[in-house]
Amino acid sequence: NAGVTQTPKFRILKIGQSMTLQCTQDMNHNYMYWYRQDPGMGLKLIYYSVGAGITDKGEVPNGYNVSRSTTEDFPLRLELAAPSQTSVYFCASSPVVAGLIQPQHFGDGTRLSIL
Amino acid sequence: AQTVTQSQPEMSVQEAETVTLSCTYDTSESDYYLFWYKQPPSRQMILVIRQEAYKQQNATENRFSVNFQKAAKSFSLKISDSQLGDAAMYFCAYSSNAGGTSYGKLTFGQGTILTVHP
Numbered sequence: 001n002a003g004v005t006q007t008p009k010f011r012i013l014k015i016g017q018s019m020t021l022q023c024t025q026d027m028n029h030n031y032m033y034w035y036r037q038d039p040g041m042g043l044k045l046i047y048y049s050v051g052a053g054i055t056d057k058g059e060v061p062n063g064y065n066v067s068r069s070t071t072e073d074f075p076l077r078l079e080l081a082a083p084s085q086t087s088v089y090f091c092a093s094s095p096v097v098a099g100l101i102q103p104q105h106f107g108d109g110t111r112l113s114i115l
Numbered sequence: 116a117q118t119v120t121q122s123q124p125e126m127s128v129q130e131a132e133t134v135t136l137s138c139t140y141d142t143s144e145s146d147y148y149l150f151w152y153k154q155p156p157s158r159q160m161i162l163v164i165r166q167e168a169y170k171q172q173n174a175t176e177n178r179f180s181v182n183f184q185k186a187a188k189s190f191s192l193k194i195s196d197s198q199l200g201d202a203a204m205y206f207c208a209y210s211s212n213a214g215g216t217s218y219g220k221l222t223f224g225q226g227t228i229l230t231v232h233p
Contacts, residue, residue: 031219042119042206042223043160050218058220090160094219101210101219103150106160 002026006091006107013081013114021076021110023091031094031101032074034058034066036087037109043090049074081114088112117142119209121224128197129232135182136192136227138207145169146212149183149190150221155203163205166190168212194229202231 007022025032030051035043035058045058049068063085065077074093078085088111092104118141128134140149151163166174166183173181178198182191194201207224211217 033220035221040226042208042225043221044223045220048218048220056218059222088158092160101212101217103162103165104219104221109158 004091004093004105004107006089006110008110009108010111011113013078013112015081015083015114017081018077018079019081021078021089021091021112023074023076023107024072025074025091025093025105026072027093027095027105028071029093029095029105030071031096031104032068033092033094033104034064034074034076035090035092036060036085037090038087046076046089078112083114086112086114117144117147117209117211117222119207119222119224121207121227123227124225125228125230127230127232128194130197130199132197133193133195134197134229136194136205136207136229138190138192138224140188140190140207140209142188142209142211144211144213147217148210148212149181150208150210151179151181151192152206152208152223153201153203154206154226160206164192197231199231199233202229204228 004025033048034046047066049055091107149166153161178195204226208221
């Protein structure tokens with residue numbers, strides 16, 4: 001099992017460029033999440049999904065879009081990159097056992113710099 | 116909205132000693148989970164321990180234990196017999212379990228950097 005895989009691990013973008021951060025999990029988890037972690041801070045929720053075709057906004061969704069066409073994949077798209085989006089991005093997934101959401105499994109993160 | 120506060124930006128401990136990291140939270144809910152996550156320099160997010168709010172007994176995992184004070188909304192992490200490998204950023208986090216609408220979303224504190232001296 002690979003768990004939660006994020007690509008790329010590191011990327012530099014120019015202001016105004018767009019890109020997609022990839023996230024895939026092979027654990028058949030229904031719940032998936034995107035967080036961002038600014039330097040010296042805790043993680044903040046950008047978007048989440050409770051299953052294929054269902055997504056919703058988290059605390060800091062502005063400037064991002066997501067889609068969930070399959071259980072495995074949950075890509076995060078930046079349309080017009082801004083310096084404020086320089087951050088480390090984490091994808092996570094959770095299983096549901098006996099109706100209870102279990103602790104999240106995290107990917108290793110993508111460090112994104114926008115210059 | 117729920118908030119999580121970690122008032123200690125940095126803590127240090129001698130190897131083999133005990134250290135306690137503090138966390139307070141604010142919520143109007145009665146059913147929730149609390150977590151401690153460890154983030155080493157590799158930036159992996161590693162679950163250390165989880166506490167269910169409806170359980171009065173404090174959670175323990177080997178050298179890690181919590182002091183959960185529900186009325187005071189306090190959730191501290193005690194690390195016993197500290198090891199060099201415990202050096203990391205530690206995050207306290209909250210997740211609602213109320214009404215089937217929480218979806219496991221986590222709210223994190225700002226983190227505490229723990230240094231372990233040999």
